[in-house]
Amino acid sequence: MQILPLNALIDVPWKNGGGTTRNIAKGMRRDHVVWTISRADVAQDGAFSDFSGMMRVLTVVSGGAMTLDTTSTSLEANLWEPVRFEGALKVHSRLQDGPLTDLNLMFDPTLCEGDVITHRGPLDQIARRPMQGILAFHVLSGSPMINAARLSTGDTALITETDAALVLAQDDALLEISLRYLDQSDAIRLCMAER
Numbered sequence: 001m002q003i004l005p006l007n008a009l010i011d012v013p014w015k016n017g018g019g020t021t022r023n024i025a026k027g028m029r030r031d032h033v034v035w036t037i038s039r040a041d042v043a044q045d046g047a048f049s050d051f052s053g054m055m056r057v058l059t060v061v062s063g064g065a066m067t068l069d070t071t072s073t074s075l076e077a078n079l080w081e082p083v084r085f086e087g088a089l090k091v092h093s094r095l096q097d098g099p100l101t102d103l104n105l106m107f108d109p110t111l112c113e114g115d116v117i118t119h120r121g122p123l124d125q126i127a128r129r130p131m132q133g134i135l136a137f138h139v140l141s142g143s144p145m146i147n148a149a150r151l152s153t154g155d156t157a158l159i160t161e162t163d164a165a166l167v168l169a170q171d172d173a174l175l176e177i178s179l180r181y182l183d184q185s186d187a188i189r190l191c192m193a194e195r
Contacts, residue, residue, distance in 0.1 A: 001147050001162070004192060006154030009039065018046040023193040024156050025136070025178065027112070034188050035107035035114060035179055037136055037156070042066065043099050051087030057105040057116045058083050059175055061154075062099025062142055077102070080140055080173065082116040103138050103175060104167065111183050117176045121168030128163050129181035134158040142172030160190060 007117070009022035019042045027034040039061070059082045060066060068083065069092045077083045087106060107114040112133065121142065127136045137157045143150050145167040146157045147194075151174075159163075167184040168174065181188055 001149065001164075001190060001192075002158045003149065004156045004158070005152065006152070006156075009193065016041065018044045022136075025158055025193060026191050027134070027188045028108075028191050029111065029186055029188045033108070034111045034181075035063065035105065037138075037177060038104050038193075039101060039154075040104060041099065041101050042093065042095065045094050046092070048089075048108070049095065050090075051106055052182075053108060053110075054087035054106045055109050055114065056085055057114060058085075058088050059103045059116055059118075061101050061103050061138070061175075063100025064095065066096060066100060066102070067094040068092075069094065080118050080175075082118065082175070102151040105177055109177060111181065113180045115178045117178070118165065119168060119174055120177055121170050121172035123166060123168040123172075125164050125166055126164055127176055129159055130178060132184055133178065133180040134181075135164055136177040137164065137166075138171040138175040138177065139183040140175060142169060144168045144174050156194070160191065 012021045022039040024037040026036040060077050060079050066077040139151045139153050139155050
């Protein structure tokens, strides 16, 4: 298990000045990005970048809600509730209660399946790692334990070889990010973000 503390993440300001990204990890197949996990501080309303060929799962991890307007509908991104949409979708975000932070999972659906689930304490269970894939956990609140290691809010744990023993107290919450690899003809390697 690899743990990336929140305070180790590096801020990357957006070109449009509307926020900041903090990369956490990505899966690479040669030079192709198969999946990415990152945090974003969103300071104002604005258009999302085009990530054609990728699926996105966005989860607001702190702050208020955000409305994601598309050409045909609106999606509500409420606190701790994952929202899935295609990366090619033209999205304009509207912040409902000021600045917020979200966690973004993006993945190539031709190479892997991704899912994000919110867990709230109290909880004591085993999370099963996909046979071919990876589990990641991002702490939303409290100090949950994963495989006997205590994490803090904003920390991320990545697990590539075992299942995960989760122990959450009453006020603990975290996101479980599961990535199952579909095509095993070439290895997908885990790349942790620069610190």
